[in-house]
Amino acid sequence: MNIVVGITGGIAAYKAVGVVRALVLAGHDVHVVATDAALRFVGRPTLEAISRNPVHSDLYEGVAEVRHVALGQRADLIVIAPATAHTLAKLATGLADDLLGNTVLASSAPLVLAPAMHTEMWQHPATVANVRTLVERGAQLVGPGSGQLTGSDSGPGRMAEVDDIVAAALAAAGPRDLAGRRILVTAGGTREPLDPVRFIGNRSSGKQGVALARAAALRGAAVTLVVANIDDGVLADEGLPGVEVVHVSTTLELQEAAQHAAGEADVVIMAAAVADYHPESVAQEKIKKETQGDELELRLVRNPDILKELTAARREGQLFVGFAAETERDRDALLELGRAKAARKGVDYLVLNRVGWSEGFATDRNAVTVLNAGGDIVGDADGTKTSVADRILDLVIGDHD
Numbered sequence: 001m002n003i004v005v006g007i008t009g010g011i012a013a014y015k016a017v018g019v020v021r022a023l024v025l026a027g028h029d030v031h032v033v034a035t036d037a038a039l040r041f042v043g044r045p046t047l048e049a050i051s052r053n054p055v056h057s058d059l060y061e062g063v064a065e066v067r068h069v070a071l072g073q074r075a076d077l078i079v080i081a082p083a084t085a086h087t088l089a090k091l092a093t094g095l096a097d098d099l100l101g102n103t104v105l106a107s108s109a110p111l112v113l114a115p116a117m118h119t120e121m122w123q124h125p126a127t128v129a130n131v132r133t134l135v136e137r138g139a140q141l142v143g144p145g146s147g148q149l150t151g152s153d154s155g156p157g158r159m160a161e162v163d164d165i166v167a168a169a170l171a172a173a174g175p176r177d178l179a180g181r182r183i184l185v186t187a188g189g190t191r192e193p194l195d196p197v198r199f200i201g202n203r204s205s206g207k208q209g210v211a212l213a214r215a216a217a218l219r220g221a222a223v224t225l226v227v228a229n230i231d232d233g234v235l236a237d238e239g240l241p242g243v244e245v246v247h248v249s250t251t252l253e254l255q256e257a258a259q260h261a262a263g264e265a266d267v268v269i270m271a272a273a274v275a276d277y278h279p280e281s282v283a284q285e286k287i288k289k290e291t292q293g294d295e296l297e298l299r300l301v302r303n304p305d306i307l308k309e310l311t312a313a314r315r316e317g318q319l320f321v322g323f324a325a326e327t328e329r330d331r332d333a334l335l336e337l338g339r340a341k342a343a344r345k346g347v348d349y350l351v352l353n354r355v356g357w358s359e360g361f362a363t364d365r366n367a368v369t370v371l372n373a374g375g376d377i378v379g380d381a382d383g384t385k386t387s388v389a390d391r392i393l394d395l396v397i398g399d400h401d
């Protein structure tokens, strides 16, 4: 693919070198268009060596070959990383006072933007409006994430990680093979309240489910994401254009939202970690040690099995994907647990992963094995949760085309 990587003037420009490198290593012909400000942050020789092409920055160079439109016309994909607040404003209004502005205007290729700026700038109504305009016009946003910024401050505004930018870019230019599909994804972990301040919960971060929702949306699906108790950062990190997000907390709330959305869905992916029990009664006031003494007994009652109920009521052609996070260390025994669970839940596919005190939860990586309804292994995936999400979609949906 012929890819233009636009680099604008933010400190995150140094990370753009990684984006260029990954795209070149993936076999693409990469042309860097850098603003003058970007070249104050990262050197032209670095970008030329890594991209293996001349770096373009001047509107008045290469006039004879009409470079200001040629780069855009030839591009199959434009990625701008970092995209500063200033650049977003320029692109939103269609300004063409530099080579990058001209290149974008002269192109009908997918446009992927990786914003990077301080939190105040990202949250400023001007930037919010510009981003909305660009997204409505079809630009694909990746990030920004939440985290440590250049100074001592932290918050949303940090440029997305290189792997995620590359994955979003390639997905934006890739086939929209899920266009026309309705997909319901559940993510996070349900919580069951004990009293107004306490709950029984689990350690699911929701990252894999959110990555699935995002990957499906990037591939053209209409996605509903029902999330239970995930950090704001997980949603913001992923940037979720085209995904309808429904927030819930308890298992019963998740059940209601999932049942509602499942009615319309062609594919249901239950990545949420669902609490199997809830306290028989919820104290209306904070439970006190003085009244409980040295021991506190909790009576828990079973929650409904949401997935089992959904598969029991399946419509013709509906596809169900369950998840199973198991602590079993022996691979054969793990697969047996997975096979039994796939059968018990009535799913078409079961995504099996091992979890432990330090495995599986909250990390950005995952390793899974996907089983079909009959318990056969249809594939494995190991990598970032973003890449695992795409692989799962390939395995469970691609299989049916």
Ligand code: CTP
Pocket: 251, 270, 271, 272, 273, 274, 275, 276, 303, 304, 305, 306, 307, 308, 321, 322, 323, 324, 325, 345
């Ligand atoms: N699940 C569900 N409703 C529940 C419990 C689980 O819909 N009450 C779904 C999960 O979202 C997941 C799949 O079922 O997709 C398997 O979840 P898991 O917790 O591994 O299964 P359980 O049936 O709870 O079995 P276990 O006794 O092993 O916890």
